[in-house]
Amino acid sequence: MQDFEYHRPKSAAAAVEALCSGEARVLAGGTDLIPQLREGRRLARHLVDLKRIPELTAIVALPGGAISIGAAATLTSIAQHPSIAAHYPSIAQSARLVGSLQVQNRASLGGNICNAAPSADAVPPLICHEARATIAGRSGQREMAVGELFRGPGRTLLEADELLTAIILPPPPTRSAARYLRFTPRREMDIAIAGAGVWLSLDTRGSVAAARIVLASVGPTPMRAHAAEAALLGEQPSKALLIEAGRIAAGESQPISDTRGSADYRRELVSVLTKRALSDCCVQLKAEGAIA
Amino acid sequence: MRMMITCTVNGEERTVLADTRDTLLGFLRERLGFTGTKEGCGNGNCGTCTVLMDGAAVNACLVLAQEASESEIVTIEGIADGDKLHPIQEALVAHGGTQCGFCTPGIVISAKALLDSNPDPSEAEIRHAVAGNLCRCTGYGKIVEAIAAAAAQRR
Missing domain, CATH: 1.10.150.120 ([2Fe-2S]-binding domain)
Incomplete structure (x- = not known):
């Protein structure tokens, strides 16, 4: 491993300063970065450890009902957070899909986003909930939708001297539900061959008022299935409609064939997972009385 | 680069010279002699190097020794009570x-x-x-x- 200087800044501002050292990399959980450095797949002269910065690891309720998750908060702290488990269960559950418990005890939500793996399990539920990313840089702070951060496998819109500081979850509207499902050959410790995150919001008559469908592992980035979403709008969520939405989402997906699965298999998985996730949302909404 | 790392291992505070690039696994095994913690894959997949870090199970191969500075580590050597197994x-x-x-x-x-x-x-x-x-x-x-x-x- 190439030698590097280790920084343990006390604030986000100091972390941004350290990132400007040149050939610097953010060290959050380190569960991807440390093997990459050891194997020479990434080089860094400066590592900027975020885990001792309270503002970057805190999960706090904001005025108006939103929740802010510090980018370096561990997946375990997210899965165990009572408000996230209660109001964003798909996000809490997806945090428990990444690696082992040992990995979840270290890995951060910001790392799962910034690694920009098309298979990142924690990302589709964030996009479903219209999560926003807060980004700090030398010239100040900017904010953008988590869904707009990705440029391709392993690539985001963040500049080298920018730092993802927090993920903001807006309060979920009443009569809404979200669900993320993925398929792996093994039950644990595996990477999704395909994943589908869905979010449904119903009007007072039980028709679909808004829908978001976000697919994992079937494109260069996590991707929306806009046509499938449009097919749901204004309709009663019948079984036939959910099957149709799954079929349309499969058509929109852009999978490749690789060692984990063929493109055809992935499309079939998208169809099934989308339908199942939508159906799970309907079960939740029925339990809450939003569907007769 | 060489640097000093201070952390608590199995209840005892230790200050040891280490390399900036040491993983917690290498630090425990090579610098402190706690060879009960094993290296399997070295990539966080196999869990043979699991230790407790501030009470949470972590893969020691995925932690830099420097990150563990000021932390409390428990290895397999710290589990038994003398000769009495846990x-x-x-x-x-x-x-x-x-x-x-x-x-x-x-x-x-x-x-x-x-x-x-x-x-x-x-x-x-x-x-x-x-x-x-x-x-x-x-x-x-x-x-x-x-x-x-x-x-x-x-x-």
Whole structure:
């Protein structure tokens, strides 16, 4: 491993300063970065450890009902957070899909986003909930939708001297539900061959008022299935409609064939997972009385 | 680069000269001689290097020694009470939940992390807790039985 200087800044501002050292990399959980450095797949002269910065690891309720998750908060702290488990269960559950418990005890939500793996399990539920990313840089702070951060496998819109500081979850509207499902050959410790995150919001008559469908592992980035979403709008969520939405989402997906699965298999998985996730949302909404 | 690292290992504060690039695994094994923690894959997949860091089970191969500075680490050497094995270790012996023994230190640590936070785990919770610890000898049946027995005994 190439030698590097280790920084343990006390604030986000100091972390941004350290990132400007040149050939610097953010060290959050380190569960991807440390093997990459050891194997020479990434080089860094400066590592900027975020885990001792309270503002970057805190999960706090904001005025108006939103929740802010510090980018370096561990997946375990997210899965165990009572408000996230209660109001964003798909996000809490997806945090428990990444690696082992040992990995979840270290890995951060910001790392799962910034690694920009098309298979990142924690990302589709964030996009479903219209999560926003807060980004700090030398010239100040900017904010953008988590869904707009990705440029391709392993690539985001963040500049080298920018730092993802927090993920903001807006309060979920009443009569809404979200669900993320993925398929792996093994039950644990595996990477999704395909994943589908869905979010449904119903009007007072039980028709679909808004829908978001976000697919994992079937494109260069996590991707929306806009046509499938449009097919749901204004309709009663019948079984036939959910099957149709799954079929349309499969058509929109852009999978490749690789060692984990063929493109055809992935499309079939998208169809099934989308339908199942939508159906799970309907079960939740029925339990809450939003569907007769 | 060389630098001093201070952390608490198995209840004892240690200050040791280390390399900036040392992983916690290398630091424990090579600098401090705690060779009970094993290196398997070195990539966070196999869990043989599992230790407790401030009470949480982590893969020591995925942590830099510098990150552990000012932390409290517990390795397999810190689990038994002198010559008296920890109930989890006794149960693994009694149930034959070990064969070659290479994964056992990691399994013991993961089981301890589970039982410390959940004294009455279901079988599914036990299986989930050791999912990040690969055993290629026994299969998991006896390991799961042993952890359940240890939990029952502690209650």
